[in-house]
Amino acid sequence: MGDVAMTVPVICGMIKKYPAVKITVLTKSFTAPIFTDIPNVSVFIADVKGRHKGVVGLWKLYKELKNLEIDVVADLHHVLRSTILKQYFRLSSIPFVQLDKGRTEKRTLIDPERSTFKPLKTTFCRYADVFNTIGYTIADNEMQTLLPRKIPNSFSDFSRKGNYQLIGIAPFAAFKGKMYPLELMEIVIDQLNKTNKYKIILFGGGAKEIELLTNWEKQYENCTNAAGKLSFSEELALISNLKLMLAMDSGNAHLAAMFGVPTVTVWGVTHPYAGFYPFGQPESNALLSDRKKYPAIPTSIYGNKYPDGYDKVMETISPDVVVLKISELLANKV
Structure with missing residues (x-):
């Protein structure tokens, strides 16, 4: 959930800087409300325990996504499922750019015998790198937060x-x-x-x-x-x-x-x-x-x-x- 929430400032910054861009967020149903009311952003639910389960299910997911006439895929998760999807998208020659998680640097950071101790690239910058690669640059100072939403009635008093x-x-x-x-x-x-x-x-x-x-x-x-x-x-x-x-x-x-x-x-x-x-x-x-x-x-x-x-x-x-x-x-x- 935290990883999903961290995409928001980057996506909001993208939409503000590139208002003609339409973003479809592929996520599980539980995290879909995170993207409520963000302009030009829609959500496509990945039913990974149902119709999109397994290799065959991911093929169905690919076919459904392909029908959306997507121009490019920004993979901000880079896990096994998304890597399988990448192979399917190659059949359509649709560009598919994956996140660099910086696994080597992170292994070095947690090594008790480390020779240096310095901050690694932030996750927000890693997300931005994916968009940069597909041609949409987004700097740290261009990222945005969400506006407050209406407080639930049960807590208003x-x-x-x-x-x-x-x-x-x-x-x-x-x-x-x-x-x-x-x-x-x-x-x-x-x-x-x-x-x-x-x-x-x-x-x-x-x-x-x-x-x-x-x-x-x-x-x-x-x-x-x-x-x-x-x-x-x-x-x-x-x-x-x-x-x-x-x-x-x-x-x-x-x-x-x-x-x-x-x-x-x-x-x-x-x-x-x-x-x-x-x-x-x-x-x-x-x-x-x-x-x-x-x-x-x-x-x-x-x-x-x-x-x-x-x-x-x-x-x-x-x-x-x-x-x-x-x-x-x-x-x-x-």
């Missing part, structure tokens, strides 16, 4: 209560190596709750996550849980109205950033240098684990691998630091 600022908190990540300890996150929530300056909206998914967030909602009067209550489209609209999002190195950070929402991210065994830093966010919004104490960071690109003794790296980021960063950013928005 909540957002207007008193002189509060809306904060989103997404405490979960796909892997433990990217997730701030929940006991520390609860301290953050407790401190923010006690200020009575903010309304905190909790984001997540899955039964266990919803159970935890519901308990926090009951415990802290300025908290409400959005998980399990909204469609994905409604959740995006809610995120677009936040004054700030606190998230891990995860999809929710990118969803907030694609709307231009100030986004504070907490980093464990991954690192912004891998190129997955949320769009348009100052470097100071990244709260990093202590690399002096844990020099092997980043130990993986996705947070799924870390050596012995690196399971508590995020404990080097104190809740006070997180709360201070949020308070500073929101004080500047008053």
Whole structure:
């Protein structure tokens, strides 16, 4: 989901710079709402578990896409499925340009014996490189964020209560190596709750996550849980109205950033240098684990691998630091 959200600033910039271009986004049904109301952008659903499953299904998908009279394909994913599609498109001589994921550089970055430590090309630049190759240049400063959407009715009253600022908190990540300890996150929530300056909206998914967030909602009067209550489209609209999002190195950070929402991210065994830093966010919004104490960071690109003794790296980021960063950013928005 994060990778899909990161395409948005590039696509929006493309549409603004080249208004005669029509873009068809091939994506799964769940992520389709990300592209709602972007001018000149339509969505084609890839039913990879149904009619587009397997090699035969991808052939059907190719035939359906070919009927759209596509002039060129920009593959911003570069996985096995899209590589198979590339072979089919060759039969039609339709240009098909694939993303360079920079796998070699990323392997070097996570090597504990690395000789250098410097930022890699951002994912946004890698996406732009694909469009550049097909003849549509797009620079960093030409990329765009989305406008806010209408806040869901179920949260409209909540957002207007008193002189509060809306904060989103997404405490979960796909892997433990990217997730701030929940006991520390609860301290953050407790401190923010006690200020009575903010309304905190909790984001997540899955039964266990919803159970935890519901308990926090009951415990802290300025908290409400959005998980399990909204469609994905409604959740995006809610995120677009936040004054700030606190998230891990995860999809929710990118969803907030694609709307231009100030986004504070907490980093464990991954690192912004891998190129997955949320769009348009100052470097100071990244709260990093202590690399002096844990020099092997980043130990993986996705947070799924870390050596012995690196399971508590995020404990080097104190809740006070997180709360201070949020308070500073929101004080500047008053």
